[in-house]
Amino acid sequence: MTNKIFLPLPEGALCLIAASAFCAEYLLFYFHSTTHKGLEGYYHTLLVFLVGLCILSSIAGALLPTSFPVDLCNGIAIALQGLWFYQTAFVLYGPMMPSGCKLGEMSVTCHSADSEVRSELLANFQLFVAVLVVLVGTVVSYGFAASRYGKYEVKTLHAFQVGFDED
Template sequence: MGSFGGHVLPGSIFILFSFMMSINACVTFHQSSRRGKRFKSFSFFYVPCVRLQRVPLEAVLKLLLTTVGIGIEVYNGFSNGKFVVMGNAQHATMYAYFGFNALTELLVHFKAPLPRNTEYVTLAMAFMVEGLLFKFHLHGRSQLDVLVHTLLLYVVYACIISVIVEMKYRYSILSPLARAYFLLIQGTWFWQVGFILYNPSPNAVPWKADDHGELTLVTLLFAWHALADFIILLVTAVTIHVCCRRRNEMAETEVGLKRLLHSGSNDQLAVCVQSDTDGDI
């Protein structure tokens, strides 16, 4: 991850899964409410599409992307035929744990005889290992580098807590949305760290690594990321609510029209039969 692309890749993955989780959780919640059933959260959600509703696309995609991440980190860690970049080994390990979580989710999908909530336990393990690696990844770094990764570490801790809370309170819509929120902060902050430490623009002015003013600005940026991400998820949830409600209203209207037409046809048939009977008499 010691490059702009190395921060953009995990950041994009976290953003992708945050939106997938928030959208699928909200749609599942509305579908459960419409059918009179109780909402239940899962470590991964199925795509709310008729053709893909039983395909564990989220787990498959997670396994695929983590495999790509491991391959990139291992490939870039070699120099002259030897693996010399231990930081890449740490990053590959992080991807491997999330890949392992994807494997357990697939096993749960195929109803393997696993202990209850195994997929949540492996997800919490993945975030714990991510936090552990970042905690001891900053030796000898500048104050700026330490600060941006320490702020990221706080979000990782929040992800661990949100997973444990969701495992306990699986019937609350707030549980998966909280996890999606902290995933989104991780994703957008990864991008921000990439621009702070490895800005790809040729005209970019480097940040001053030990300047108090710029360190303060970093904390302000993090606070604004947290607020902006919350607003994004809130708008997403409201938009899904409006769309689902309109779709339900259209479906109810269509059913009502069909019943009305069917009732009208039956009444017309009854009138015709009555007329024929009167004529025979």
């Protein structure tokens, strides 16, 4: 069985396709966020920020298609965006609504300005925790992969040097 390439694309083309999809998502949530005020608008604004990071990292992946750090940043940005979707759903429409705020018929309202400020600070803390969890997960995963598979280049280089010295 042979692999057939139906549409050969240059290096980094997939990243540009992903960047265009993230741009569409950015525009959707940017204009969607303008209709939301207060706590709901704040969560959507943070989501728009994370989608913007996905756009930037995807464009960087198109410009530097062989860069591991760029690919890693792109993966981190996409993971954060996905986590923030869940966080927004659980807070605004689920069981994690901050005290002093409630979901009405059309939007989330907070009883006082202090409740809204406290809720926005809680959102910042939740985003910080998400970033911390993703970074710790990335470091642990990288450490595991490096300990298991990371010495291949060193062994190859050492074997090449030993073979070269014998000649």
